[in-house]
Amino acid sequence: KNQVEQSPQSLIILEGKNCTLQCNYTVSPFSNLRWYKQDTGRGPVSLTIMTFSENTKSNGRYTATLDADTKQSSLHITASQLSDSASYICVVSDRGSTLGRLYFGRGTQLTVWP
Amino acid sequence: EADIYQTPRYLVIGTGKKITLECSQTMGHDKMYWYQQDPGMELHLIHYSYGVNSTEKGDLSSESTVSRIRTEHFPLTLESARPSHTSQYLCASSENGKGGMAYNSPLHFGNGTRLTVT
Numbered sequence: 001k002n003q004v005e006q007s008p009q010s011l012i013i014l015e016g017k018n019c020t021l022q023c024n025y026t027v028s029p030f031s032n033l034r035w036y037k038q039d040t041g042r043g044p045v046s047l048t049i050m051t052f053s054e055n056t057k058s059n060g061r062y063t064a065t066l067d068a069d070t071k072q073s074s075l076h077i078t079a080s081q082l083s084d085s086a087s088y089i090c091v092v093s094d095r096g097s098t099l100g101r102l103y104f105g106r107g108t109q110l111t112v113w114p
Numbered sequence: 115e116a117d118i119y120q121t122p123r124y125l126v127i128g129t130g131k132k133i134t135l136e137c138s139q140t141m142g143h144d145k146m147y148w149y150q151q152d153p154g155m156e157l158h159l160i161h162y163s164y165g166v167n168s169t170e171k172g173d174l175s176s177e178s179t180v181s182r183i184r185t186e187h188f189p190l191t192l193e194s195a196r197p198s199h200t201s202q203y204l205c206a207s208s209e210n211g212k213g214g215m216a217y218n219s220p221l222h223f224g225n226g227t228r229l230t231v232t
Contacts, residue, residue: 002156004156009154034220036221041225041226042225042226043118043204043206043223043224043225043226044157044204044221044223045223046220046221046222049220089156089157102159102221104156104157104158105156106154106155106156107154107156
């Protein structure tokens with residue numbers, strides 16, 4: 001069973017609308033949680049990184065929240081644009097090694113329609 | 115935008131061929147990684163490197179090998195390609211985080227090589 005679960009698997013919204021993507025994890029001990037955006041045919045690009053002491057972080061129209069107690073995170077996209085169409089990947093890091101092992105979710109495929 | 119480059123972008127080869135996927139970064143990052151990504155699935159770590167002359171196998175059993183002779187270069191080689199190797203291969207790098215650890219350093223990804231073995 002994957003230690004990082006994302007929902008929904010896919011989502012279609014109209015341009016200008018808001019949406020929220022979910023990430024639940026079981027990784028322990030927790031170090032940080034990252035959200036990446038991956039456009040089709042490209043590599044993932046980092047949106048936010050949050051440690052256990054941070055419960056919200058924004059990057060433009062993207063706002064990530066973290067509840068380390070319930071092991072849940074969400075990524076909220078405000079006033080969506082066509083360019084937001086992409087896969088959004090949640091990644092959790094543990095403290096088990098110097099490298100910090102990374103656990104990847106399978107992503108939420110977001111499609112924004114005009 | 116991250117300065118990490120992968121070549122080729124697309125590759126179609128026959129079974130049994132030897133191939134090398136190239137990855138270079140100009141950011142001076144010590145840590146580099148190779149991931150495999152299939153549609154709708156999570157990324158799987160196949161190799162990583164802490165620095166020059168340091169390489170380790172990742173979680174995914176792989177018949178590939180890597181080398182790290184220079185900081186900026188981290189090529190991945192398949193000695194004998196098979197159809198099961200068909201996938202997207204992503205290279206990434208990260209700088210040392212606080213205290214020399216990469217905990218809070220983002221990964222910078224290349225745009226990947228899509229490999230098809232026929």
